[in-house]
Amino acid sequence: EADIYQTPRYLVIGTGKKITLECSQTMGHDKMYWYQQDPGMELHLIHYSYGVNSTEKGDLSSESTVSRIRTEHFPLTLESARPSHTSQYLCASSRGAGAEAFFGQGTRLTVV
Amino acid sequence: GQSLEQPSEVTAVEGAIVQINCTYQTSGFYGLSWYQQHDGGAPTFLSYNGLDGLEETGRFSSFLSRSDSYGYLLLQELQMKDSASYFCASDSGGYQKVTFGTGTKLQVIP
Numbered sequence: 612e613a614d615i616y617q618t619p620r621y622l623v624i625g626t627g628k629k630i631t632l633e634c635s636q637t638m639g640h641d642k643m644y645w646y647q648q649d650p651g652m653e654l655h656l657i658h659y660s661y662g663v664n665s666t667e668k669g670d671l672s673s674e675s676t677v678s679r680i681r682t683e684h685f686p687l688t689l690e691s692a693r694p695s696h697t698s699q700y701l702c703a704s705s706r707g708a709g710a711e712a713f714f715g716q717g718t719r720l721t722v723v
Numbered sequence: 724g725q726s727l728e729q730p731s732e733v734t735a736v737e738g739a740i741v742q743i744n745c746t747y748q749t750s751g752f753y754g755l756s757w758y759q760q761h762d763g764g765a766p767t768f769l770s771y772n773g774l775d776g777l778e779e780t781g782r783f784s785s786f787l788s789r790s791d792s793y794g795y796l797l798l799q800e801l802q803m804k805d806s807a808s809y810f811c812a813s814d815s816g817g818y819q820k821v822t823f824g825t826g827t828k829l830q831v832i833p
Contacts, residue, residue, distance in 0.1 A: 644821060654766070654810065654823040661818045670725060670822060701765060708753045708819040709773050712812075714765035 614638050617702050617715035624692055624722055632687045632718045634702035643685040644712070646701045647671060654701065660685055692722045725749040727811050727824030734830045735801055743796045743827045745811035753819055755787050755794045756812045760826075766810060769796070798829075806831045 615636040624630055636643065641662045646654040646669075656669030660679040674696070675689050685704075689696060699719050705712040727747040735741040745755065754773035758766040770778050772787035772794060784797040798805055811824040 642819075642821075646823070651808075651828070653826045656820060656822055659818070659820045667818065667820070669820070703766075703821070705821065708814045709756075709771050711768040711771070712756075712758075712766075712821055714767070716765055 615702065615704055615713050615715045617700075617718050619718060620716060621719050622721070624720075626693055626722055628692050628722075630689050630692055630720070632700055632702075632720070634685045634687070634715055635683050636685075636704040636713070637683060638704060638706075638713065639682060640704035640706055640713075641682070642705045642707060643679065644703045644705075645669070645675075645677060645685070645687050646703065647673070648699045648701055648717075650699070658687065692720075694722045696720060697722050725813065725815060725822040727813060727822065729809075729811060729824045729827045731825070732828045732830070734832060737801055737803060737831055737833050739801050740797065740799050741801060741829065743798075743809050743811075743829065745794045745796075745824050747792050747794070747811070747813055747824070749813045749815040749822065751815045752789070752792075753814045755785070756814070756821070757783075757785050757796045758810045758812060758823070759807050760810065761807045769809075801831050803831050803833070805829060 645658040655671035657673040658677040702715045757769040760766040770785040787794040
């Protein structure tokens with residue numbers, strides 16, 4: 612059983628609102644990731660972290676930001692949500708190269 | 724950048740064998756993983772190849788050829804519950820970030 616949690620599971624918000632998607636893991640993993648995935652489509656890496664206070668942007672340009680102040684916590688923030696941000700956001704963690712990545716259940720975001 | 728290409732859809736008969744291919748172009752390649760994702764669910768890990776050759780885990784096997792920048796996932800004795808999307812993923816680059824392929828939707832028919 613993966614010990615990685617995302618909240619909220621579903622979120623509908625208005626354009627221009629600031630939101631933070633939460634992701635926490637209790638496995639002590641150094642590496643954490645945020646992916647964006649539209650239904651039936653591929654996973655796009657938008658942010659990753661290889662340890663506390665170390666974050667990098669992924670391959671897909673994103674208007675979101677992340678922080679990694681504690682090993683177990685990797686929140687993603689959208690300062691001003693737009694309809695184009697409507698998607699599913701998946702958080703994952705792993706021990707390192709070649710290790711299994713564990714995924715949270717995702718947050719389905721709808722911006723109206 | 725990184726790119727991993729897969730066929731978009733594959734259909735196979737229950738009880739048969741199916742192979743899902745993945746070709747990649749990545750810098751600083753370490754290895755290739757495979758994940759399964761059912762509709763509405765999160766991806767779950769199936770296998771990892773850090774070295775060339777075949778890795779077997781029950782009904783699933785995965786193969787890697789670094790010289791050809793190619794890998795595949797082999798599913799045997801297909802069951803209806805195997806209907807899902809399958810993604811290859813590479814860990815690559817200086818920080819070994821995990822990048823996913825385009826995904827293959829497998830439909831198993833009776």
